[in-house]
Amino acid sequence: MTNTYTPTAKSLHWLMAILLFGLLALGFYMHDLPLSPQKLQFYSWHKWAGVTAFLLVLVRLGWRVTHVPPALPGSMPKLMQYAAHAGHFMLYALMLAIPLSGWLMSSAKGFQTVWFGVLPIPDLLDKNKELGDLLAQVHKILNLLFVAVIVSHIGAALKHHLIDKDDILTRMLPRH
């Protein structure tokens, strides 16, 4: 059973999957809503969850660099192995960049992020409308890119399971 992820890695993977799907859905839904108390509440929740996701990805990266993940099957062509590593690198890069862009956007728009309404996250940028609008674009584009990479990630996992019939998908599942 060495060819599987640690229970910690699996827990972090699935916890973040749930959290990130929620964050993406809420983010795409809320930004077009007319101003209402509910919209302000959604924005606060989205920001709290975003800070949480950022902290979780730091924990996850810490685990990743201290624990060697199971190797890719030798049957995989070299090019596909590179693509898999590049895909995972993109996922981590975006999981870091997206909350950072959201935090900077909030600062530039003049809405400080206060984690769970209790812990204020310092504003790194001063209020600046042009910069705020630019960072909103950056946040959006990064998220569209993220959705594309997630779709490839899920597509690749299903392809491994259904077509290649290897253990790439099952080794991330809870009871494997």
Place this chain on the structure above:
Amino acid sequence: MKRFILALALAAGLPFAASAAEFNQVQTDKSAIYFTYQQMGVKMDGRFKKFAARLNFDPARPTEAKATFDVDLASVDTGAPEADEEVAGKPWFNTKAFPTAQFVSGAVKALGGNRYEVAGKLTIKGKTQDVVVPATFTAQGATGVFDGSFTIRRGDFSIGEGAWAKFDIVANDIQIKFRITAASAK
């Protein structure tokens, strides 16, 4: 020579005579009215870009001071255009029906030093409340600066009705801060 010294002394004394006079020319370009409030634990601030003020204040007779402020509520700057529009609308200020907020001073108490307490009536959206406004006065030659802040409850004035009436998203307490610069009459 004696005459010259006397003339000099008189000339030197003149600015003092002027500064002892009443401060009553409000310089709106050097004055500002801000507000701060909490939104789900996040400190927010804004200001009113347009207001008119009449003020008479003689540091030698502070209890006779008078002040009236008319704030153009549609000039609100919350920091987000979407919110400016919302706040001018019916559930908030309803600026179509109630374009201005007014403060009229009543009794003024000198608290010692440069501190004063101004009682007055604040009218917003057709509702009038008694407020007590602590303020400090700092003279800088022929101009004087009044600084102060006080807290109102938006619920007392029906600011934010309907879906906004609960205070879980936008808090009830609103701090009003002001800095008013006034010159003394020539």
